[in-house]
Amino acid sequence: MPIIEMHLLAGRSVEKKRKAVAAVTAALVETLEVRPEQVRILITEHTDENFAVGGVTIGQRNETADR
Amino acid sequence: MPIIEMHLLAGRSVEKKRKAVAAVTAALVETLEVRPEQVRILITEHTDENFAVGGVTIGQRNETADR
Amino acid sequence: MPIIEMHLLAGRSVEKKRKAVAAVTAALVETLEVRPEQVRILITEHTDENFAVGGVTIGQRNETADR
Amino acid sequence: MPIIEMHLLAGRSVEKKRKAVAAVTAALVETLEVRPEQVRILITEHTDENFAVGGVTIGQRNETADR
Amino acid sequence: MPIIEMHLLAGRSVEKKRKAVAAVTAALVETLEVRPEQVRILITEHTDENFAVGGVTIGQRNETADR
Amino acid sequence: MPIIEMHLLAGRSVEKKRKAVAAVTAALVETLEVRPEQVRILITEHTDENFAVGGVTIGQRNETADR
Numbered sequence: 338m339p340i341i342e343m344h345l346l347a348g349r350s351v352e353k354k355r356k357a358v359a360a361v362t363a364a365l366v367e368t369l370e371v372r373p374e375q376v377r378i379l380i381t382e383h384t385d386e387n388f389a390v391g392g393v394t395i396g397q398r399n400e401t402a403d404r
Numbered sequence: 405m406p407i408i409e410m411h412l413l414a415g416r417s418v419e420k421k422r423k424a425v426a427a428v429t430a431a432l433v434e435t436l437e438v439r440p441e442q443v444r445i446l447i448t449e450h451t452d453e454n455f456a457v458g459g460v461t462i463g464q465r466n467e468t469a470d471r
Numbered sequence: 472m473p474i475i476e477m478h479l480l481a482g483r484s485v486e487k488k489r490k491a492v493a494a495v496t497a498a499l500v501e502t503l504e505v506r507p508e509q510v511r512i513l514i515t516e517h518t519d520e521n522f523a524v525g526g527v528t529i530g531q532r533n534e535t536a537d538r
Numbered sequence: 539m540p541i542i543e544m545h546l547l548a549g550r551s552v553e554k555k556r557k558a559v560a561a562v563t564a565a566l567v568e569t570l571e572v573r574p575e576q577v578r579i580l581i582t583e584h585t586d587e588n589f590a591v592g593g594v595t596i597g598q599r600n601e602t603a604d605r
Numbered sequence: 606m607p608i609i610e611m612h613l614l615a616g617r618s619v620e621k622k623r624k625a626v627a628a629v630t631a632a633l634v635e636t637l638e639v640r641p642e643q644v645r646i647l648i649t650e651h652t653d654e655n656f657a658v659g660g661v662t663i664g665q666r667n668e669t670a671d672r
Numbered sequence: 673m674p675i676i677e678m679h680l681l682a683g684r685s686v687e688k689k690r691k692a693v694a695a696v697t698a699a700l701v702e703t704l705e706v707r708p709e710q711v712r713i714l715i716t717e718h719t720d721e722n723f724a725v726g727g728v729t730i731g732q733r734n735e736t737a738d739r
Contacts, residue, residue, distance in 0.1 A: 362593030392429030459563030496660030526697030565628035630727030
């Protein structure tokens with residue numbers, strides 16, 4: 338530990354995800370006083386039909402906004 | 405909050421998933437007295453080889469049933 | 472399936488949680504055409520120091536608001 | 539219950555995953571004294587850019603190792 | 606990896622949980638050809654008001670059964 | 673999104689957890705170009721009998737080490 342599950346909207350570049358896991362790991366190492374190798378991060382990417390806020394998926398919200 | 409992770413077998417239509425997140429959000433708003441915008445739903449879809457009951461994946465069970 | 476993980480702030484009454492799981496299950500039965508027995512719901516309750524929005528825990532936000 | 543979420547690196551064969559869920563279910567039936575049908579297993583597979591140890595994704599580590 | 610999240614009803618003894626994690630780890634080592642140290646298991650225990658099947662919590666079902 | 677589930681060994685101080693969620697949120701804001709309010713972090717704390725590496729719980733490992 339720490340073990341981190343990171344839920345993201347799908348579509349970010351490999352480069353951005355690599356920067357994110359490096360920065361999150363550094364943040365945990367500094368604040369929780371763990372060694373970097375203890376930090377494991379699992380990313381799960383969700384399409385815009387698989388994430389909803391207020392009962393509306395992101396895909397649905399974007400459709401409405403486009404009209 | 406509430407934050408909801410919804411694990412489903414893959415393959416449902418966008419329409420059905422939209423109806424499901426709308427209905428679940430309404431259910432939480434009514435019973436937990438939260439505002440709709442507070443409810444976030446993350447759907448993770450699992451193929452029929454990535455879900456098992458009783459030690460047997462759904463794919464394996466269907467194969468056996470077909471014989 | 473569906474298997475639902477429901478993350479809530481700690482402190483809701485048993486009565487409210489029972490109403491919430493009943494309503495969410497009914498919502499899924501109707502929209503995803505599953506049988507009630509297929510729906511499993513896992514509630515995880517988080518204290519107000521174990522949930523953060525915008526980098527600030529709920530406990531911390533409440534402290535600041537009280538001043 | 540038990541409900542098991544199994545996070546794996548993507549790419550294992552159907553055969554291996556079937557053996558894994560069968561063996562894990564048997565392990566739980568024996569040690570926790572549950573019936574096999576009570577055990578549900580959800581597999582989530584992560585690509586090598588979606589799992590990181592020590593702030594470095596598996597994909598990134600492999601690139602470096604290849605040089 | 607593998608990283609395993611194990612959701613259990615609360616109340617099992619330390620002894621049983623130790624046996625369960627040992628057995629599950631052995632099952633994964635054998636079937637997925639990983640080293641034991643790669644297997645991490647996170648147990649989350651749910652009270653009988655925090656797990657529901659068919660829209661009814663375990664606590665509620667037990668109450669009804671007792672009458 | 674991003675929605676972050678952070679699994680920690682139980683026992684860290686409120687102060688440390690507040691610093692951790694602030695630092696992780698800042699890390700995500702900078703690398704993924706999201707607004708702070710979009711970042712939600714759920715902490716789940718696990719006792720040392722509810723986390724295992726290599727088939728051995730932390731509690732069990734500490735017992736052995738003490739002898």
